[in-house]
Amino acid sequence: xxxxxxxxxxxxxxxxxxxxxxxxxxxxxxxxxxxxxxxxxxxxxxxxxxxxxxxxxxxxxxxxxxxxxxxxxxxxxxxxxxxxxxxxxxxxxxxxxxxxxxxxxxxxxxxxxxxxxxxxxxxxxxxxxxxxxxxxxxxxxxxxxxxxxxxxxxxxxxxxxxxxxxxxxxxxxxxxxxxxxxxxxxxxxxxxxxxxxxxxxxxxxxxxxxxxxxxxxxxxxxxxxxxxxxxxxxxxxxxxxxxxxxxxxxxxxxxxxx
Numbered sequence: 709x710x711x712x713x714x715x716x717x718x719x720x721x722x723x724x725x726x727x728x729x730x731x732x733x734x735x736x737x738x739x740x741x742x743x744x745x746x747x748x749x750x751x752x753x754x755x756x757x758x759x760x761x762x763x764x765x766x767x768x769x770x771x772x773x774x775x776x777x778x779x780x781x782x783x784x785x786x787x788x789x790x791x792x793x794x795x796x797x798x799x800x801x802x803x804x805x806x807x808x809x810x811x812x813x814x815x816x817x818x819x820x821x822x823x824x825x826x827x828x829x830x831x832x833x834x835x836x837x838x839x840x841x842x843x844x845x846x847x848x849x850x851x852x853x854x855x856x857x858x859x860x861x862x863x864x865x866x867x868x869x870x871x872x873x874x875x876x877x878x879x880x881x882x883x884x885x886x887x888x889x890x891x892x893x894x895x896x897x898x899x900x901x902x903x904x905x906x907x908x909x910x911x912x913x914x915x916x917x918x919x920x921x922x923x924x925x926x927x928x929x930x931x932x933x934x935x936x937x938x939x940x941x942x943x944x945x946x947x948x949x950x951x952x953x954x955x956x957x958x959x960x961x962x963x964x965x966x
Contacts (some may be wrong), residue, residue, distance in 0.1 A: 764858035
């Protein structure tokens with residue numbers, strides 16, 4: 709077999725992995741461009757900050773607005789300011805009052821958060837938006853935030869929610885979200901306990917401060933005692949000198965009489 713004949717099969721073998729890799733990359737690329745939500749803590753009942761990432765425009769058109777729809781199980785949302793956008797929250801009335809994490813009766817909820825760009829976001833750049841809220845106490849549930857991305861030309865609705873048992877990667881425009889994890893036992897309750905510990909420490913410090921004047925008084929008494937002892941010492945020394953002077957004077961008189 710000639711070397712030329714042997715080279716052809718080897719070339720075909722080398723081309724196959726390259727073609728397979730190219731196909732795989734073409735399938736992965738669109739998924740990585742989805743609008744995503746990444747929580748700082750996905751535990752049930754935890755207070756979290758979810759970061760929503762927008763990676764591209766609408767088929768090449770710059771992004772002008774991002775509308776994030778808040779799931780009904782989340783009552784209150786606090787958006788983080790973004791200097792390149794105007795932010796607006798839409799509030800809606802609840803059908804029935806609910807109780808929040810602090811035991812307060814709530815009659816309304818945040819339904820949407822809208823970021824409107826002051827300067828359109830170019831297609832080749834990405835941006836992030838942060839929402840702060842309490843994760844619902846629903847371990848294992850998928851918490852989805854359907855998002856509408858509006859561009860100078862057209863829009864993309866990232867609103868598809870997978871059905872039970874369906875893989876999110878099968879969706880063309882999946883809504884950003886995350887699966888709620890088991891409660892960690894930490895969160896605002898732990899913060900309150902730490903706050904109580906700080907108050908206890910402050911109380912102990914104040915008590916020590918209240919007792920401090922007594923110690924200062926004892927020290928002052930000791931200083932007074934030292935001052936009194938010094939005064940008596942000086943008085944004794946003066947009396948001794950006067951007695952010595954009187955004795956010398958009497959001796960001089962006796963000698964002069966003799």
